[in-house]
Amino acid sequence: MERKANCENEYAMNRGPWSAEEDKTLMNYVQVHGEGKWRELSKRAGLKRCGKSCRLRWLNYLKPDIKRGNISSDEEDLIIRLHKLLGNRWSLIAGRLPGRTDNEIKNYWNTYLRKKVEHKHNQNDVVGHDSNIPINLSSKNSLGILHPTKPPHPLMIKPKSMRCTKVMMPGNDSVNTMNLLTTTWDHNNPSASMPQDHHNHCLTGVLQDFDISDLLMSYEDDCRFNGYACVEIPGHIFEDESWRLDDSMVEEAWYENWKHDSYFSQEQNMAMSFPSF
DNA sequence: AACGGGTGCAACCGCAAACGA
């Protein structure tokens, strides 16, 4: 199928793979004049490409800090977890993987990881996974990732419908505060239970239905989030903020790093953008 | 060697949000 031309002066534009000459031209221009104003950049640099195409080429291929080479098992593991948390929010996921682009992660997921995860789930189904068995008692999260050394935290025994009700994530504001994302879970009307930030903006679908044990397993495995989580167990709603897991965790040596360690630099944490507040 | 199906990935498309005059 022939692709429909879409850019400005569409029929005068080059399309398809970029030549080495075009790459060189774009690279030189961006190094001198910087990124942005892509349409203008394209004209000024003398590239017969639309602005959009220039931007994409730069961001996905030419930008100097792009990491080349295979995705490591650590990166793969992180992608799987983040995808479980965020869904197809490729740019958010890429934001937690320095040097990787959203396009690369999306392609990697679609061509390889999705099948791998589906295969793993199918295997779990075959051996008769019982969803009522607390997964943390077997030191596995729901992705089947083994937890090699740490015994389960007392609060991480998972009731069947335990939900994440409050999460504090590193903020993206300039004063290094934590954004409080909250939701109250109405068991009679689950669809009305949307996570909200302190401006009462909904974060539909971000935390709702998210399995708290996966979130916490991610925390304690590698401390990639500097966040706090509150949980609600049906029939026992913890109104008191003192039940924040971080407070109870830090009393135990196993979890002492949970709150303080940061896998990413502060700068990267600040850059983390959670869906449109 | 030729062919055809499968795979990986760069590039494109359409839409929406953000921006700025």
Added chain:
DNA sequence: TTCGTTTGCGGTTGCACCCGT
């Protein structure tokens, strides 16, 4: 506030390459 432009995002496409027959 409005409206045109720019930027960013996620889904999709098409082509080159690989591999088995």
